[in-house]
Amino acid sequence: MKVSILQFPGTNCEYDTQHAFEALGATTQIVWHKSETIPTDTDLLVVAGGFSYGDYLRSGAIAKFSPVMKAVNAYADKGGKVLGICNGFQVLTELGLLPGALKRNDGLHFISKHHHLKVQNNNNTFLKKLNNGDLVNIPIAHHDGNYFIDANRLKELYANNQVLLTYTDAEGNVKNPNGSVDSIAGICNKDKNVFGLMPHPERAMEVLLGSDDGVKMLKGFLEL
């Protein structure tokens, strides 16, 4: 199992992501954005969190023109698995690999805390280790996490089981921290090979540090 992790100027979660996947037994490689290729034996490509290009213009807007992105598109088109976490999710929506967009949080504040999420669809690589309705406790840390999609595309998301995770309280009741449409925290594309979420499963790997619920999530990718 080989995980390639993209690194842009301003990315800051690449080493956490690397640590998380290596702790689960994967081999990892960090790929600098200027590379025009990604390793051919990549089983999972992660677009890690952070603030690529300082979030200038819009979060993820400039990263989509990085040299490596042509290879990312080609990899995803061939069915390669891609996971975008936080800024990675923003980059994937800007790139058009995932539908919708991430807006400024409704409360305008940067939010950094643990938040519960409910699994809405586990019939995919990412969440197959969890059951529908399961709750996980995962850190969120974002300013632009307010997921927006128009009503028609939202219907499509539901029809294709692309809504993966929603924000809830500890009892599983809807609790929306940032104004996202239908409290959506994570989605996938129609072909279920490209995944994006605002919360950080790679930061929830140790009970000692608040939660190890990220293990069950990331493990989904290890058994393809």
Next chain:
Amino acid sequence: MKVIVNISLKAGVLDSQGKAVHHALDSLHFSSVDDVRIGKQIILQLNTQDKTKALADVSKMCEELLANTVIEDYEIELV
């Protein structure tokens, strides 16, 4: 040639910043304000005087980079 691009959230997309500023204006007793929308302005200096070309170029820039047309509208003004 100077070109001004105004970018704002589409109608129907909640503008949280605009809403917050509206509340602030309310609390300052500016009761004449019905709505506030906040956008951004990008000022470009182009090395052409050809208006048709400028408009075509800047439209393409907006579609590809300057605006996210999922949530934003743009207006181009040639000065």
